[in-house]
Amino acid sequence: MNLLEVEKLGKSFRGLRAVSGVSFRVAENSIVALIGPNGAGKTTLFNLIAGALAPDSGIISFAGTRIDGLRPDQICASGIGRTFQIVKPFAGLSVLDNVIVGALQRSANIAAARACAEEILRKLGLESKRDLPAAALTLPDRKRLEVARALATKPKLLLLDEVMAGLRPAECDEVIGTLREVNKRDGVTILLIEHVMRAVMALAEQVIVLHHGEIIGQGAPAEVVRQPAVVASYLGDNSDL
Amino acid sequence: MNRRGSFLLALLAAALIALPAFADNYLLSVATLCLFFAYTGQAWNIMMGFAGQLSLGHALYLGVGGYTAGALYFHYGVSPWIGVWFAIFVCIALGAFLGALAFRSGISGVYFTLLTIAFAEFARIGFDHFTWVGGSAGLFLKVSQQNWLDLRGPPALYYYVMLMLAALAFGLSAWLLRRRPGYYWQAIRENEEAASALGIDTFRWKLVAVVTSAAMTAVSGVFLVFYYNNLFPEQIFSINRSVEIILAPIIGGMGTLFGPIIGAALISLLADGATELVDVLGWNIPGVKQIIYGLILFAVVVFLPHGIWPSIARKLNLER
Numbered sequence: 001m002n003l004l005e006v007e008k009l010g011k012s013f014r015g016l017r018a019v020s021g022v023s024f025r026v027a028e029n030s031i032v033a034l035i036g037p038n039g040a041g042k043t044t045l046f047n048l049i050a051g052a053l054a055p056d057s058g059i060i061s062f063a064g065t066r067i068d069g070l071r072p073d074q075i076c077a078s079g080i081g082r083t084f085q086i087v088k089p090f091a092g093l094s095v096l097d098n099v100i101v102g103a104l105q106r107s108a109n110i111a112a113a114r115a116c117a118e119e120i121l122r123k124l125g126l127e128s129k130r131d132l133p134a135a136a137l138t139l140p141d142r143k144r145l146e147v148a149r150a151l152a153t154k155p156k157l158l159l160l161d162e163v164m165a166g167l168r169p170a171e172c173d174e175v176i177g178t179l180r181e182v183n184k185r186d187g188v189t190i191l192l193i194e195h196v197m198r199a200v201m202a203l204a205e206q207v208i209v210l211h212h213g214e215i216i217g218q219g220a221p222a223e224v225v226r227q228p229a230v231v232a233s234y235l236g237d238n239s240d241l
Numbered sequence: 242m243n244r245r246g247s248f249l250l251a252l253l254a255a256a257l258i259a260l261p262a263f264a265d266n267y268l269l270s271v272a273t274l275c276l277f278f279a280y281t282g283q284a285w286n287i288m289m290g291f292a293g294q295l296s297l298g299h300a301l302y303l304g305v306g307g308y309t310a311g312a313l314y315f316h317y318g319v320s321p322w323i324g325v326w327f328a329i330f331v332c333i334a335l336g337a338f339l340g341a342l343a344f345r346s347g348i349s350g351v352y353f354t355l356l357t358i359a360f361a362e363f364a365r366i367g368f369d370h371f372t373w374v375g376g377s378a379g380l381f382l383k384v385s386q387q388n389w390l391d392l393r394g395p396p397a398l399y400y401y402v403m404l405m406l407a408a409l410a411f412g413l414s415a416w417l418l419r420r421r422p423g424y425y426w427q428a429i430r431e432n433e434e435a436a437s438a439l440g441i442d443t444f445r446w447k448l449v450a451v452v453t454s455a456a457m458t459a460v461s462g463v464f465l466v467f468y469y470n471n472l473f474p475e476q477i478f479s480i481n482r483s484v485e486i487i488l489a490p491i492i493g494g495m496g497t498l499f500g501p502i503i504g505a506a507l508i509s510l511l512a513d514g515a516t517e518l519v520d521v522l523g524w525n526i527p528g529v530k531q532i533i534y535g536l537i538l539f540a541v542v543v544f545l546p547h548g549i550w551p552s553i554a555r556k557l558n559l560e561r
Binding site for chain 2: 076082093
């Protein structure tokens with residue numbers, strides 16, 4: 001069953017077609033990666049799905065209901081959590097309070113939200129930093145906090161925008177492990193934008209390649225990286241896969 | 242707050258309750274004004290300190306609240322204890338209108354602040370020509386009766402009313418801050434886009450902050466008109482008034498619970514102390530109060546950019 005269905009989605013910025021005629025599906029419980037060179041329209045596509053931008057044309061359905069044109073908070077309430085490529089922590093609040101804000105989406109009770117937030121911080125290895133202000137975190141920790149906050153809203157679909165960028169390989173593997181667990185144990189479907197091919201190959205069951213706002217290839221990771229159009233536009237000849 | 246903090250708070254409350262037994266009328270009037278600024282600062286702090294929406298036009302709610310209850314009393318003899326609810330209602334409507342107008346059309350940051358100033362200025366000019374409440378000549382309340390039902394009485398009455406309000410505002414702020422509204426407001430203050438992505442209806446919660454703040458400030462206005470027994474559009478709606486209100490929370494520490502209280506105490510005591518000092522020294526310098534304000538503000542901004550309270554709390558080890 002498809003959790004997310006995107007049909008002929010289009011978005012232009014003053015004549016620049018950032019996303020055009022994009023259609024794809026994300027099956028429930030799967031992990032799908034969205035790759036493509038800088039400026040391919042990946043983040044715009046995320047912003048369209050998450051409601052930060054309204055599409056010019058096309059349809060987005062989530063769990064059988066249309067969500068295109070809804071506000072970000074309504075889309076979050078319907079079960080889609082997202083992270084931001086350029087991290088947006090609540091800098092003045094503690095790490096724990098950052099995550100509690102997300103957890104309050106599913107429970108108005110502060111004690112319950114706190115318990116949920118603490119559990120998520122443990123899962124992401126941030127529990128020792130729970131009382132620090134988010135402003136004091138290093139970039140890799142801020143990326144983790146983005147994921148923690150999004151997870152706290154108990155999403156059915158998690159949109160991850162380059163959460164591995166800037167991480168060392170060992171840290172990257174940790175996050176891969178966490179995401180796998182979130183996917184397998186908690187049944188969260190994941191759609192991720194990622195440049196770190198190591199993560200893409202390890203996690204994704206399906207890869208979608210975007211270039212100039214259009215999909216130029218999709219399929220299993222091992223197949224996609226051999227498709228000539230993909231190789232030419234994105235990976236180059238000497239990619240170290 | 243920890244046990245030590247609670248103990249100090251209880252001590253402060255006891256001292257404030259006992260104060261009229263020891264203080265003369267002058268000191269009581271200084272203390273009343275100080276509590277007024279603590280209360281009103283607390284109201285403004287909800288909007289700016291918690292939710293990050295800067296209003297430089299809070300004189301609007303002060304004036305409209307004051308005029309509503311004042312006019313009801315002047316024309317129909319309605320007790321301020323009843324009139325205050327009308328004042329709250331009118332200011333909630335005004336705040337909701339201003340907030341909806343701004344937030345629906347995506348006005349934020351300095352432009353939102355300009356809108357709050359514009360509303361207050363508009364009210365000032367409007368009330369200048371609103372002859373039913375005296376226009377620019379002002380509204381004067383009868384002062385003869387001594388009747389607490391009409392908020393007429395000795396200085397201690399005003400003192401206790403203001404003490405009760407300040408305590409209520411403190412309690413309400415503390416309660417809100419630890420519950421969903423507090424978390425949501427702070428999230429919006431820190432990063433509105435991220436707040437929205439976490440399921441917060443930012444329009445709705447910003448509006449709740451404006452309306453809550455407006456309702457609380459309306460009560461300040463009602464107090465002010467029954468305390469001074471007169472009301473002039475040029476004074477109550479002036480931008481000076483709006484700025485005066487926000488000094489206490491800024492100096493004390495925006496977004497903190499004790500900031501408005503500490504700031505108000507410091508401003509009132511120092512400003513009045515300075516006036517006294519100047520009298521004693523025989524200097525006849527106009528505007529010395531403003532100069533003192535300016536100097537304190539300058540010192541706080543330079544040396545304590547987050548206000549006084551956060552550093553006190555750290556020194557005395559009062560938090561956590």
